[in-house]
Structure formats: C-alpha cells, structure tokens
Amino acid sequence: MKKQESEDVELNRSLGLWSALSLVVGTIIGVGIFVRQSAVLDDAGSTTGALLAWLAGGIITLTAGLTIAEIASQMPHTGGLYVYMEKIYGRIWGFLSGWMQIIIYGPAMIASLGAYLSLLLIDFFNIPHIWTVPIALIAVISVGVLNLFSNRYGATFAIITTICKLVPVAALIIFGLFFGNQNALGHSIQTVHQSAGGFGVAILATLFAFDGWILVANLGGEIKNPSKRLPQAIVLGILGVLVIYMLVTYGVFRSLTAEKIHQLGTGAIPYMANKDFGAIGGKILSIGIIISIVGCMNGKIMTFPRIMYAMARDRELPFHKFLAYLNPKTRTPIWCTVTTLAIASIMIIFFDADRLSELCIFTVYCFYVMAFFGPTILRHRHPNVHRDFSIPLYPITPIIAIGGSLFVIVSEIMSDWRGVLISFIFVIVGIPVYYYQLKHNS
Structure with missing residues (x-):
C-alpha cells in the first residue's frame, strides 16, 4: 500500500513567478560581481572596455536565455537541460547531459560555494582556519536540510536572500552614482594595458559571472503555469541581473580610479565599501556577500537534485526506485537531495571542488550549444505547433547564443586542454552506465 502511495x-x-524569478537572480548573483571587477578591467584595458565587456556578456547570456525560453515553453518539465537534450537529440544525449551535472558539475558547484562561504565566515568571525572544512560541511548540509521540506521553504528562502543581497548592491550603486567623483568612462593606465588579456577574455570572465540562470528550468514540474512563467522568469531574471551588473560596475568606476582598482584586485569593492560607509562598511558588505553565496547555494541545492530525480523517474540511473522516491508529505525528492549533498561533502573533504567545477565548464557549454540549436530543430520538426513563447529576432538571437558558447568552448580548449580531456572522461564514464541500465531495464 505504501509503495503504491x-x-x-x-x-x-x-x-509562482516571484519564486522562480528569485531563483534565477539568486542563482546567478553569487560572488562574481564582487570579485571580478579588477579581472575584467585588466583584460579589457579600460573602464569603457570593461563596461562594454559586462554588457556583451549580458547580451550573450540574454540571447541564450531567450533561446532556451522557447524550448522551456514547449517542454515545461522537471529536469531542464536533461529533458531538452533527450527530447531533441535522443535518450543517450539527455542522459549524458544529466549525468555530468549530477555526478560532478552540480555537487562541485555546491561544494565550491560551501568552501568559499567557509573562508568568508572564518575571516568575518576570526575563527581558526582548522575549521574551514567543518564549517563548509555545516553550511552545505544546513541549506540542504531546508530543501528536504516543501519546495515553498526553499523558494521563500530564495526570495529572502535575494532581497537581502540586493540591499548592499543597491548601496554600492547609489553611493557610486551619486557620490563618486571619478569619470567612469575612458580611464586607461599603462599597468592595465600590460596585463590585459584582451576584450574577448574580459567577456569570458563576465560570462562565468552570469552563469546559473538555466537551473530554474529544472523546476519546470513545480512552477505554476510553467509554459508561460518559466520563460518569463528566465528572461526577466537575466535582464534584471544585467542591469544590476552594469550599474554596480559603473558605480565602482565612479568611486575608484582604474589604477586603484587594478592595484586592489579582488579587494576593490571591499575597499570601496570602507571608503563610502566608513569602518563598518566592509563588515556590511561581507554580510551581503555571505548572504549572496548562501542564496546562490540554496538555488543550486534546490535545482540540481531535480535532474537526478527526473533521470531516476525515467529509470535511467542505478537505484532508480530509491532515488525517484518523493516524500508523501513534502513532495520533494529527498533521497536525490541527500545523494547530491553526500557527493558535495565528499568533494569538500577530499578534492578541490572549485577546480572540478571549472573542469566541467567545457562540457556544460558543449551541451548548451546543442540546446541552442534546439528551437530550429523543433520548428522544422513541428512547424504548426503552438508556442506560448517565441524567440524574438529569430534566427539572430540563437545565432548570438551559439556564437557566445562556441567562444567559451574554444577559449577553454586553448587555455586548459588538459582540463578539457578530463571533462571528456567524466562524460565518457557515463556511457557504460547508460547501456548497463538500458540492458537492466529491458
């Protein structure tokens, strides 16, 4: 009887829309906007170039979001990219995209956020560094436990953390725009030019700060009226983050000279906070960044287990009956969440989780490129189907999205070909698992 239930x-x-929108914004805005200002400026060579790089990264991300939104409106199901790849290209491609996300990429992202959060907490409270790993584990497990309950709790937490993280962001923007005394455009110094990696590298740095928007698609089965609300959340969320990133960057350039930002590196925004708000400013900003990371981690812990659940529901994973279990009271995939947390915890203890997440960037973008061809394939396959959302400026929009992803792929190959090979190995390991499970099911 219990099994049937x-x-x-x-x-x-x-x-609803606000929950989905908060998850998009909260999952994108982690720590990138706070620590990448100097890196983007160094690569771009000038403040004007850096602003254009953030704008270009946002436009590429927006075209990607618009492209996926059309697919999401037609396939508003739990699993996101895994479902899209399977429906468009076949089961093995769906499996491999999901496999890479649930075994390596997702847990590594969660673990790296936990590790970085631990370092910030240790610095904020002057805790001995021997507690780095235990605090990271406690942080990840605590946020994970919240997501064992009804999805309303995780969604409410996403809304709260998104609002909280926007308060220090708004303060940086306001003080930079209205009290900054620098010319934000045209600043360029020799030291920046000597260390510049080029405008393309600057765009690449911003793209990583925009990543994470697609994860809300994993919750397609839990969003009200998903064929309309899911595209709205993706598009509005990316647009909102783009505006925020541009205003923060402009505010920073209004407050500090290019030479000072280059000199301070990742400490540029904390320095600006201390300068604008006094001694307490740095502490307030640190709290904002801590909340930002917790919110980002919550979004990832809420969404990545849904991929595992969708794959288990389709009987594509070992122990699929166990993993596909939903708690009758909370209606959440508790064992998928626990499994994801367990893998992330192992990575925190034994591996460099940040490096593991970097290794998977290449394969993630390979699947992105394939997905961005999806609307064209679906339009040819089903020319008369009704779409609740259609890509504006088609086919220019998906072409830009594809070009941006190819740029990331080529950049990864040129800068870290060994990592690319390792990421291929992660994917290839999934092939025998897929065929074993296929044979087992038959």
Whole structure:
C-alpha cells in the first residue's frame, strides 16, 4: 500500500513567478560581481572596455536565455537541460547531459560555494582556519536540510536572500552614482594595458559571472503555469541581473580610479565599501556577500537534485526506485537531495571542488550549444505547433547564443586542454552506465 502511495505522489506545483524569478537572480548573483571587477578591467584595458565587456556578456547570456525560453515553453518539465537534450537529440544525449551535472558539475558547484562561504565566515568571525572544512560541511548540509521540506521553504528562502543581497548592491550603486567623483568612462593606465588579456577574455570572465540562470528550468514540474512563467522568469531574471551588473560596475568606476582598482584586485569593492560607509562598511558588505553565496547555494541545492530525480523517474540511473522516491508529505525528492549533498561533502573533504567545477565548464557549454540549436530543430520538426513563447529576432538571437558558447568552448580548449580531456572522461564514464541500465531495464 505504501509503495503504491509513493508512486502516486507528484512534485508540488506551488512556485509562482516571484519564486522562480528569485531563483534565477539568486542563482546567478553569487560572488562574481564582487570579485571580478579588477579581472575584467585588466583584460579589457579600460573602464569603457570593461563596461562594454559586462554588457556583451549580458547580451550573450540574454540571447541564450531567450533561446532556451522557447524550448522551456514547449517542454515545461522537471529536469531542464536533461529533458531538452533527450527530447531533441535522443535518450543517450539527455542522459549524458544529466549525468555530468549530477555526478560532478552540480555537487562541485555546491561544494565550491560551501568552501568559499567557509573562508568568508572564518575571516568575518576570526575563527581558526582548522575549521574551514567543518564549517563548509555545516553550511552545505544546513541549506540542504531546508530543501528536504516543501519546495515553498526553499523558494521563500530564495526570495529572502535575494532581497537581502540586493540591499548592499543597491548601496554600492547609489553611493557610486551619486557620490563618486571619478569619470567612469575612458580611464586607461599603462599597468592595465600590460596585463590585459584582451576584450574577448574580459567577456569570458563576465560570462562565468552570469552563469546559473538555466537551473530554474529544472523546476519546470513545480512552477505554476510553467509554459508561460518559466520563460518569463528566465528572461526577466537575466535582464534584471544585467542591469544590476552594469550599474554596480559603473558605480565602482565612479568611486575608484582604474589604477586603484587594478592595484586592489579582488579587494576593490571591499575597499570601496570602507571608503563610502566608513569602518563598518566592509563588515556590511561581507554580510551581503555571505548572504549572496548562501542564496546562490540554496538555488543550486534546490535545482540540481531535480535532474537526478527526473533521470531516476525515467529509470535511467542505478537505484532508480530509491532515488525517484518523493516524500508523501513534502513532495520533494529527498533521497536525490541527500545523494547530491553526500557527493558535495565528499568533494569538500577530499578534492578541490572549485577546480572540478571549472573542469566541467567545457562540457556544460558543449551541451548548451546543442540546446541552442534546439528551437530550429523543433520548428522544422513541428512547424504548426503552438508556442506560448517565441524567440524574438529569430534566427539572430540563437545565432548570438551559439556564437557566445562556441567562444567559451574554444577559449577553454586553448587555455586548459588538459582540463578539457578530463571533462571528456567524466562524460565518457557515463556511457557504460547508460547501456548497463538500458540492458537492466529491458
């Protein structure tokens, strides 16, 4: 009887537009905007070039979001990219995209956020560094436990953390725009030019700060009216983050000279906070960054297990009956969440999680490119189907998205070909797992 009841349990479709929008914004805005100002400026060579790089990265991300939004409107199901790849290219491609995300990329992203959060907490409270790993584990598990309950709790937490993280961001923008005394445009110094990696490298740095928007698609089965709300959340969320990133960058350039930003490196924004708000400013900003990371981590812990659940539901993973279990009261995939947390915890203890997440960037963008061809394939396959959302300026929009992803792929090959090979190995390992499970099911 209990088995039958568990099989009838479905995910709770309770998330509205604000919850989905908060997850998009909260998952994108982690720590990138706070620490990458100097790196983007150094690569671009001038403040004007850096602003254009942030704008270009945002436009590429927006075209990607618009492209995926059309697919999401037609396939508003739990699993996101895994579902899109399977429906468009076949089961093995869906499996491999999901496999890479649930085994390496997702847990590594969660673990790296936990590790970075631990360092910030240790610095903020002057805790001995011997506590780095335990605090990272406690942080990841605590946020994970929240997501074992109804998805409303995780969504509410996403809304709260998104609002909280926007308060220090708004303060930086306001003080920079209205009290900064520098000319934000045209600043260029020799030291910046000597260390510049070029405008293209600057765009690459911004693209990583914009990443994470697609994860809300994993919750397609839990969003109300997903064929309309999911595209709205993706597009509005990316647009909002683009505006925020541009205003923060402009505010920083209004407050500090290019030479000072280059000299301070990742400490540029903390220095600006101390300068604008006094001694307490740095502490307030640190709290904002801590909340920002916690919110970003919550979004990833809420969304990545949904991929595992979707794959288990489709009987594509070992122990699929166990992993596809939904708690009858909370209607959440508790064992998928626990498994994701377990893998992330192992990475925190034994591996360099940040490096593991970097290794997977190449394969993630390979699947992105394939997905960006999806709307064209679907339009040819089903020319008369009704779409709740259509890509504006088609086919220019997906072409820009594809070009941006190819740029990331080529850059990764040129800068870290060994990492590219390792990322291929992560994917290839999934092939025998897929065929074993296929044979087992048959």
